[in-house]
Amino acid sequence: MKKPILLAVDDDPQVLAAIDRDLRAEFRQDYRVLRVNSGPDALETLRELKAKEETLALVLADQRMPGLEGVELLTHARQLFPDAKRVLLTAYADTEAAVRAINSARLDHYLMKPWDPPEQLLYPTLHDLLGAWQREHKPKYNGLRLIGFQWSPLSHELKDFLSGYLVGYQWLDYETSPEAQELVALKGYQSTDLPLVIAADGTVLPNPDKATLGKHLGLTRTELQAMYDVVVVGAGPSGLAAAVYGASEGLKTLIIERQAPGGQAGTSSRIENYLGFPTGLSGAELAHRAWAQAVRLGAEFLAPQEVAQLCVQDGYKVLTLVDGTEISTKAVVLTTGVSYRTLDVPGIDRLSGAGVYYGAARTEARSCDQQDVYIVGGGNSAGQAAMYLATYACKVYIVIRGASLAASMSAYLIEQISQTDNIELLPFSQVKEVCGQDHLEAVMLDNNGTMEKREARALFVFIGAKPCTEWLAGQVLCDTKGFLLTGRDLVTDARYKTAWKKGREPFLLETCVPGIFAAGDSRAGAMARVASAVGEGSMAIKFVHQYLDE
Known part of the structure; x- marks a missing residue:
């Protein structure tokens, strides 16, 4: 300093x-x-x-x-x-x-x-x-600063991106912070240039996208090897486990992530049922530990970057990125995970990122101080988010269609929620509309047959699981819901028998394309638990070795 x-x-x-x-x-x-x-x-x-x-x-x-x-x-x-x-x-x-x-x-x-x-x-x-x-004197914050508008979807996206990589930053709301207004003018910019990132070295990035910010933070690699032994697509728990085991066992390993490490698990405020952590840990902490471990063991990371196409040429797999870069590899492990389904109600698209958030959106919790927030969904992620938001919000309402949480949420979370005074369960309820001009102001709720409009500072959506496999259409076989088919499913189901062409049976996690494996939540039949995802990621590397030894 x-x-x-x-x-x-x-x-x-x-x-x-x-x-x-x-x-x-x-x-x-x-x-x-x-x-x-x-x-x-x-x-x-x-x-x-x-x-x-x-x-x-x-x-x-x-x-x-x-x-x-x-x-x-x-x-x-x-x-x-x-x-x-x-x-x-x-x-x-x-x-x-x-x-x-x-x-x-x-x-x-x-x-x-x-x-x-x-x-x-x-x-x-x-x-x-x-x-x-x-x-x-109050010492000036010397790290990275992000200046933007509270209700800007791009500002929210950058906050989530920085938090996902555990990059320390200071958030300044341009509308309420005189310091932010002074800084923008001092750097020679205007409000139209927001969000504005000011790095510790004084570099200013106006209106940056995640790729530009990732490049400045050193996340985007500029030099790639001519050939990898295995490329892992997706850095959720299964992808990170595959990277750790692949690198530790001497494979030239590259992992590609389009957003931030951890996947859906990385957004969890508290994971309390993962083996070996009796007091629990956040999803971001778990992801960061695994990320650091994989790097230490020799894995290479490419983020934020997205794969647009996968094809096979003479037995080798060629991945084409959205920027046109081609990466060649002998084997691929697909750990693309799932995303939350969108809430199909009036106003949802207009207010997404401006009061309506998919997933935990932990970066927005402090802005909910002493105000009412709503959560749609009854799974563990929704329960963990409710417990975290309850430390800030005046009232947290969990909106579910059924009668109780017992069918979809772990018992320890149900007990914690029942003991938290400012969390209220709304059974037999649905959000029918979201209201507001430039940001969420209220939700229209069908509460057990009664329609009512309620003021809301934020709405967090945790419904369903949509596999992120659209880009694989026509290349790798999926079931009717888009989940990747692997192993025995390819030879026991008459509908898929003709898809497997090789003389041997597919390995347990192998897709219909030899040498392309799937692990984690995007695989048909997956358990949707962090521990099982980690297990599948490590198992996939065993099958990669067997494939490479053929």
């Missing part, structure tokens, strides 16, 4: 050198000392420091300077850096003007020249002033 700055200004070279010498001798351990030899140059320096978002602790300026006197310079300094301490250096003849300036220019102090010895006439005063500044 950069040290705060002490700025000394005097047009007399000898006096300026003496100020610089004395300040450095006493304060250089905790501060940086800058010196400027004229008022106009000092004002320009102040503006540059402001543009660079430097921290200014004190300005020490001589009164009698041509072009811009000390009092006037310190007045400008107060406008640019209102928290910095301002001290006027003056001769005995200008004492009266200095005293008047304490009121008119809001000076903190004035010092007489000469100040020899500084141990008695300079340092005590400056130590007092800097001590007061330190007590009041």
Whole structure:
């Protein structure tokens, strides 16, 4: 972290050198000392420091300077850096003007020249002033900052993206934060350029998409190997497990993820039934640990990036990315997971990302402080989200069509929900419409046959499971719901027998294309549990070895 700055200004070279010498001798351990030899140059320096978002602790300026006197310079300094301490250096003849300036220019102090010895006439005063500044100073956040509008879907998308990769950032709402408005103007941008990402190194990214932001964060690789042993498509629990085992067993392994690691599990606020974590852990934490583990073992990651097409050429598999890049590999493990089904009611498309969210959307929890939120769905993900949101929201309503949660939610979550005062279950209920202009304001609820309009700050949707396999149409065999068929399903069901052409039976997790495997929630018959997904991902690598040894 950069040290705060002490700025000394005097047009007399000898006096300026003496100020610089004395300040450095006493304060250089905790501060940086800058010196400027004229008022106009000092004002320009102040503006540059402001543009660079430097921290200014004190300005020490001589009164009698041509072009811009000390009092006037310190007045400008107060406008640019209102928290910095301002001290006027003056001769005995200008004492009266200095005293008047304490009121008119809001000076903190004035010092007489000469100040020899500084141990008695300079340092005590400056130590007092800097001590007061330190007590009041709030250090500027030096990490990545995201400035946008609370109800902007793109702002929400970037917040989720950064959180998914556990990138620390500061969120600033342009409409409510004067700091955000000042920063945007300071960087030379306008509200139309939002969302705006300001990196720790000062780089500004206006209106970035996830790929641009990922490239800046170093997530997107620019060099890829000519041939991989195995490419894993999707970085949910099964994909991360496949990457860990593939890399640890010496396979040239690449994993491609279009959003953030963890899949649906990565958005869970608390997973309490995963083996080995008796106090539970968040989905993001689990995903980050697995991600770090795979990288340490030698797996390569490409994210955020999406595969558009998969084809087979002379036994090798060729993956074509959305940007046209082609990746060749000997084997593929498909761990594309599932996504939540959309809620088909009036207004849903218009307000998606602006109060209506699919999944936990943990980044929006704080904005729900002391307001009512609604959750649609009765699975474990919905229950975990309800428990997390209950720490912020005034009331959390869980909307389900059935009579209870028993058929779809784990017993430990049902018990926790029943013991949480501000969570209420609404059985035999459905959301029929979402209302609002530029953001969600209310939901129209059919509550056991009675229609009513209720105010709502946010609506979180957790319904159904739609496999992310559309891009594989015509290449790999799926069932009628889009889930990937593997193993014995390809040879025992008469409808699919002709799809398997190889002389041997398919391996347990092998699709109708030899060397292409499926694991996790997108596979037909999967258990939809984190532990089973991890198990399938690791099992898939065993079958990859067997395929490569043929």
